[in-house]
Amino acid sequence: MxxxxxxxxxxxxxxxxxxxxxxxxxxxxxxxxxxxxxxxxxxxxxxxxxxxxxxxxxxxxxxxxxxxxxxxxxxxxxxxxxxxxxxxxxxxxxxxxxxxxxxxxxxxxxxxxxxxxxxxxxxxxxxxxxxxxxxxxxxxxxxxxxxxxxxxxxxxxxxxxxxxKSINLFRVEFHGVAAHSSLTPRGVNAIEYAAAFARFVRGVAEEFRDEGPYDDAFDVPYTTCTVNLIEGGIAVNTVPAACTLHFEFRSIAAVDSHALVDRFRSELHRLEGEMQAENPEARIDLRVVASAxxxxxxxxxxxxxxxxxxxxxxxxxxxxxxxxxxxxxxxxxxxxxxxxxxxxxxxxxxxxxxxxxxxxxxxxxxxxxxxxxx
Known part of the structure; x- marks a missing residue:
């Protein structure tokens, strides 16, 4: 059958x-x-x-x-x-x-x-x-x-x-403000802020890799974090108003997954503040895609x-x-x-x-x- x-x-x-x-x-x-x-x-x-x-x-x-x-x-x-x-x-x-x-x-x-x-x-x-x-x-x-x-x-x-390990998948939408690329101060670059967050995710991953905690029963004995998909922009001469980023983390039992989510939320809140300092219409939306x-x-x-x-x-x-x-x-x-x-x-x-x-x-x-x- x-x-x-x-x-x-x-x-x-x-x-x-x-x-x-x-x-x-x-x-x-x-x-x-x-x-x-x-x-x-x-x-x-x-x-x-x-x-x-x-x-x-x-x-x-x-x-x-x-x-x-x-x-x-x-x-x-x-x-x-x-x-x-x-x-x-x-x-x-x-x-x-x-x-x-x-x-x-x-x-x-x-x-x-x-x-x-x-x-x-x-x-x-x-x-x-x-x-x-x-x-x-x-x-x-x-x-x-x-x-x-x-x-x-x-x-x-x-x-x-x-x-x-646990499974935790997220979608982050960065809503900037479009502008002609010759007038960048009038826009808020969603891709740049998404890139800053991607680097933050990588930094957290490196911290777990270098500092643990560790569980040697795993082939990868620490919590991993990674950005796996990113989409944004409409043209090479336009400050991008939108960028969507997907990231995940897979945590060992010694890591409080709820606390780790809060850590990512806190960084996104900080970045959103920077975006809104450029233009109050900018914002960041986080959605939990899956969590097990x-x-x-x-x-x-x-x-x-x-x-x-x-x-x-x-x-x-x-x-x-x-x-x-x-x-x-x-x-x-x-x-x-x-x-x-x-x-x-x-x-x-x-x-x-x-x-x-x-x-x-x-x-x-x-x-x-x-x-x-x-």
Whole structure:
């Protein structure tokens, strides 16, 4: 089956397929839609033999994928193809390999009585900022499901990952005043002020690099900050009235992300004052595009032990990329990241997952079910 769930489009065709399979096995899923109803999260709880829906284990994954625009593929990106011991296709690694393996086990989940419930949690729009998982976790918390462990099946080569950095994405709009470039005192140059802020972001990044704090479990052991997109100006002889800048930071647990946001806001307020000293009509607008908390699960926690017993490779590692695991953790659900495939293949042309990784994932899921059965 091939379903294109690129984030800019709806994920409902896939959610409908999963919902139908869940219903076929006697469980009514909970659908949590986005504001316009074009996308939805799905939560399916297979209750324990005594009817209980509280506690148990969560298996979680996101249903969306990144675009293939401008990428050169050797095969149709939205048609699965197996060759040379690999499954190729957009999302094969990130993360439909895991989602597919879980859905394929729904008949097994429903076939035998469970001593604890098993929850399936599939989200939308992870790739553009973990947008769907926030309402998904809120629903689970609101219904007091209180799972004791969650596995987020992002590609880790089946290593048990107990931590990752936060994700914080921002859009800053600098509104200056246009003027002919021969009359610069009459204008306020939005690009120049954006450039000043970009240099400030770089300075903060250098401070974290040189002074820490550090966490050596990460391959990049400190908080990173970077300006990744900037657009402005209309002509070479016009003082630019508008410039838009996008920046991000990814923080380790030792850094207060709220305090860091305040630091960036304070600098923007200072720059806005300078702009308005030139012309009171100038201003700066900051918008938070996406924000997802980091994950910092203790290495000796039950969820780490369980994931290792089920076949995940003990690693003691944390990763720089973000996932929805931090949102589950923030909701009081102990969480690790463990899934098939190498993150190096995610988002790339000819994305693939090795078949032996899927075999390991299937064995992992079988052990989860064995652990839950009466």
């Amino acid at each position: 091939a379903i294109d769930t690129t984030s800019r489009d709806s994920n409902l065709p896939l959610i409908d397929v999963i919902a139908a399979e869940v219903r076929r096995h006697g469980v009514e899923p909970v659908l949590v839609p986005n504001e316009d109803g074009s996308k939805a999260n799905l939560i399916a709880t297979f209750p324990a033999a005594d009817g209980s829906t509280h506690g148990g284990i969560v298996l979680s994954g996101h249903t969306d994928v990144v675009p293939v625009d401008g990428q050169d593929w050797s095969s149709a990106p939205f048609e699965p193809e197996i060759r040379d011991g690999r499954l190729y296709g957009r999302g094969a690694c990130d993360m439909k390999g895991f989602v597919g393996a879980v859905v394929a086990r729904i008949p097994d989940i429903a076939a035998q009585p469970l001593r604890e419930p098993l929850h399936l949690a599939f989200s939308y729009d992870e790739e553009i900022g973990c947008l769907g998982a926030e309402s998904l976790v809120k629903d689970m918390v609101g219904r007091e499901l209180r799972p004791r462990a969650c596995i987020v099946g992002e590609p880790t080569s089946m290593r048990v990952i107990h931590g990752h 908390p980091g994950l910092d699960t203790a290495e000796d926690s039950e969820v780490v032990r369980l994931a290792t017993e089920w076949g995940g490779t003990a690693s003691g590692e944390k990763v720089a990329y973000g996932t929805e695991a931090g949102l589950f953790d923030q909701g009081g659900i102990p969480t690790v990241v463990c899934g098939p495939g190498d993150i190096a293949q995610a988002h790339s042309p000819d994305e693939f997952v090795d078949l032996d990784q899927l075999v390991r994932c299937e064995a992992f899921l079988d052990r989860v079910l064995a652990h839950l059965r009466l």
